Amino acid sequence: MGRLNTAPAFDAPDTFYESLIEAHRDLSTAQSHAMNTALVLLLANHIGDLEVISQALAYARAAIDDDTAHQEATS
Amino acid sequence: MGDIDYQALEFKYKPHTDQRDEHHPITIVGAGPVGLTMALDLAGHGARVLLIDDDYRLSTGSRAICFAKRTLDIWDRLGVGERMVSKGVSWNIGRVFFRNEEVWRFDLLPEQGHRRPAFINLQQYYCEGYLYEQAAAHPNIELRWKNKAVGLEQRGDQVTLTVETPDGPYTLSTDWLVACDGARSPLRKMLGQESHGRIFRDRFLIADVKMTADFPSERWFWFDPPFHPGQSVLLHSQPDNVWRIDFQLGWDADPKEETKPEKVIPRIRALLGKDTEFELEWVSVYTFACERMDKFRHGRVIFAGDSAHRVSPFGARGANSGVQDADNLAWKLALVSKGLAPDVLIDSYAREREQAADENIMHSSNSTDFITPKSEISLLFRNTVLRLSKEHEFARKLVNSGRLSLPAAYTDSMLNTPDADDFSNAPPLGATAPDGPVTLDGELAWWLGQLQGRFVIALFCNTHIPDPARLRALQQLEQNPLGVKTILALSPALAPRAPKDMHCVVDRQMTLARRYDARDGACYLIRPDQHIAARWRKLDVSSVELALRRACAADACAA
Numbered sequence: 001m002g003r004l005n006t007a008p009a010f011d012a013p014d015t016f017y018e019s020l021i022e023a024h025r026d027l028s029t030a031q032s033h034a035m036n037t038a039l040v041l042l043l044a045n046h047i048g049d050l051e052v053i054s055q056a057l058a059y060a061r062a063a064i065d066d067d068t069a070h071q072e073a074t075s
Numbered sequence: 076m077g078d079i080d081y082q083a084l085e086f087k088y089k090p091h092t093d094q095r096d097e098h099h100p101i102t103i104v105g106a107g108p109v110g111l112t113m114a115l116d117l118a119g120h121g122a123r124v125l126l127i128d129d130d131y132r133l134s135t136g137s138r139a140i141c142f143a144k145r146t147l148d149i150w151d152r153l154g155v156g157e158r159m160v161s162k163g164v165s166w167n168i169g170r171v172f173f174r175n176e177e178v179w180r181f182d183l184l185p186e187q188g189h190r191r192p193a194f195i196n197l198q199q200y201y202c203e204g205y206l207y208e209q210a211a212a213h214p215n216i217e218l219r220w221k222n223k224a225v226g227l228e229q230r231g232d233q234v235t236l237t238v239e240t241p242d243g244p245y246t247l248s249t250d251w252l253v254a255c256d257g258a259r260s261p262l263r264k265m266l267g268q269e270s271h272g273r274i275f276r277d278r279f280l281i282a283d284v285k286m287t288a289d290f291p292s293e294r295w296f297w298f299d300p301p302f303h304p305g306q307s308v309l310l311h312s313q314p315d316n317v318w319r320i321d322f323q324l325g326w327d328a329d330p331k332e333e334t335k336p337e338k339v340i341p342r343i344r345a346l347l348g349k350d351t352e353f354e355l356e357w358v359s360v361y362t363f364a365c366e367r368m369d370k371f372r373h374g375r376v377i378f379a380g381d382s383a384h385r386v387s388p389f390g391a392r393g394a395n396s397g398v399q400d401a402d403n404l405a406w407k408l409a410l411v412s413k414g415l416a417p418d419v420l421i422d423s424y425a426r427e428r429e430q431a432a433d434e435n436i437m438h439s440s441n442s443t444d445f446i447t448p449k450s451e452i453s454l455l456f457r458n459t460v461l462r463l464s465k466e467h468e469f470a471r472k473l474v475n476s477g478r479l480s481l482p483a484a485y486t487d488s489m490l491n492t493p494d495a496d497d498f499s500n501a502p503p504l505g506a507t508a509p510d511g512p513v514t515l516d517g518e519l520a521w522w523l524g525q526l527q528g529r530f531v532i533a534l535f536c537n538t539h540i541p542d543p544a545r546l547r548a549l550q551q552l553e554q555n556p557l558g559v560k561t562i563l564a565l566s567p568a569l570a571p572r573a574p575k576d577m578h579c580v581v582d583r584q585m586t587l588a589r590r591y592d593a594r595d596g597a598c599y600l601i602r603p604d605q606h607i608a609a610r611w612r613k614l615d616v617s618s619v620e621l622a623l624r625r626a627c628a629a630d631a632c633a634a
Binding site: 005006007008009010013014016017018020021024027029032033036059062063064 | 438441444445448450451452453456459460462463466467468469470471472473475478
């Protein structure tokens with residue numbers, strides 16, 4: 001039974017972030033979304049544990065719901 | 076007593092008395108924070124310095140404001156730190172906001188036992204004013220205003236400089252020329268050199284306002300705030316009730332239009348609320364680049380500060396890294412100039428500071444990429460990180476509103492003696508020596524204050540004091556012409572038994588022993604710029620001597 005780790009895990013967070021942005025360089029937005037999809041699938045398979053993945057899905061969804069609320073409030 | 080208005084100070088040009096064959100061992104061009112620090116540091120090491128500047132005034136307006144702990148430690152060594160800190164606004168805390176909410180708060184100096192805070196904010200004109208007054212009073216420094224370097228020729232071991240003055244040009248020769256002449260460095264152009272790097276397509280508005288406000292002394296950074304949607308804003312407190320606000324404008328903004336008061340005032344009102352009274356002190360628009368020269372040394376001409384490297388302002392890595400350049404170069408140049416160390420020691424300046432510049436440019440570029448995302452997807456990642464950071468610790472580590480200036484560790488320096496013993500709980504070799512509270516002759520003092528710009532051999536005596544013969548052998552090292560100071564760091568229990576005729580401090584809370592991972596008998600060799608050059612678990616005088624030779628490149632072959 002796994003638990004999603006949301007504590008910092010990167011030795012060099014900025015290097016990770018820079019390589020993430022760099023990986024998208026010169027892609028159209030549509031291509032970037034496609035690449036992100038592939039990335040999600042690869043990482044999810046690496047994790048394997050459905051319980052962990054379910055928590056990640058819930059947290060990710062919550063972040064987006066918050067944002068939708070923000071956009072509705074300000075529009 | 077009120078403060079001097081340093082922005083209004085004008086220095087008299089003194090007509091040049093015609094000297095045939097005028098020669099100076101060391102000439103510095105540019106009396107900004109880096110040139111002035113360089114002059115003071117060299118002078119403190121006993122070198123004679125000529126400092127020339129094409130202007131006759133100090134900095135005006137809002138330029139560098141954040142001075143880091145490391146810079147303050149350096150200025151303490153030069154005797155100007157206290158003035159800077161008493162005038163400046165000290166701060167350790169930063170807050171990051173996304174839209175309406177605070178997403179995280181960071182403390183840049185979470186531990187006690189350091190003389191100086193993580194940062195002070197101080198207008199550049201105060202910083203230059205204090206450095207100038209110290210330099211003007213120093214017998215080893217000659218300052219010449221309205222003296223503009225216009226021509227430069229290197230022949231063998233000499234540089235011939237042509238200087239223009241209101242009375243016409245003159246020439247002088249110098250053994251070493253230090254170019255602290257700023258981002259647009261005319262000397263760099265005279266040598267046919269240029270800086271390489273990235274120019275960022277964004278513009279920022281600086282507005283300095285005078286007001287009484289109850290914001291705390293902290294660094295506040297907003298991403299996409301309701302009062303400046305879609306852009307970022309940075310707020311800093313400065314002395315004299317002046318607040319510096321940086322508004323991101325985007326690349327398409329018109330700098331002329333944006334600096335008009337009718338355009339600026341509503342932006343500030345949106346942040347402060349319509350009832351806050353304020354006066355506009357300064358407005359300008361800037362763009363920035365991250366770039367550096369390929370090589371900081373060109374024969375007898377050495378580049379330092381903005382002339383050698385530039386960064387974006389996020390992270391306060393500009394002036395702070397320039398002051399560290401001075402800190403690195405001054406002792407080396409003083410030794411080489413006196414014939415106490417070989418020329419190759421100056422190469423170590425270039426290598427160490429080029430590497431430091433790369434580190435600063437990397438951090439500064441990363442921050443800029445986060446603050447001004449270049450694509451839709453990059454913006455999406457950025458905002459998602461910010462959204463997640465409210466709830467999740469891992470995302471806070473990815474939020475990058477500027478990674479604030481820390482000194483580089485010269486881990487691969489040719490001046491280091493690689494560790495033979497394990498010091499994995501101490502800072503890496505080549506890092507700056509940590510500070511700590513000590514007692515000196517019964518008075519409270521700070522460890523870094525004892526190092527005094529000399530090579531220091533620190534011996535940690537936690538449980539016993541070495542026998543007199545070993546202490547004498549250690550003290551013999553003080554005869555070395557390089558200028559060596561030996562210090563015993565005693566545990567409180569050993570304090571009553573402090574050997575006479577030796578420099579001793581009491582590590583009163585054992586903070587130093589902890590920070591240096593120093594068990595009884597550990598020994599450190601610290602360079603004049605306070606970087607760690609070598610260390611051992613046990614004192615062996617001949618190893619110390621070898622390490623000392625290595626730390627001034629005495630055995631290095633010219634590469």
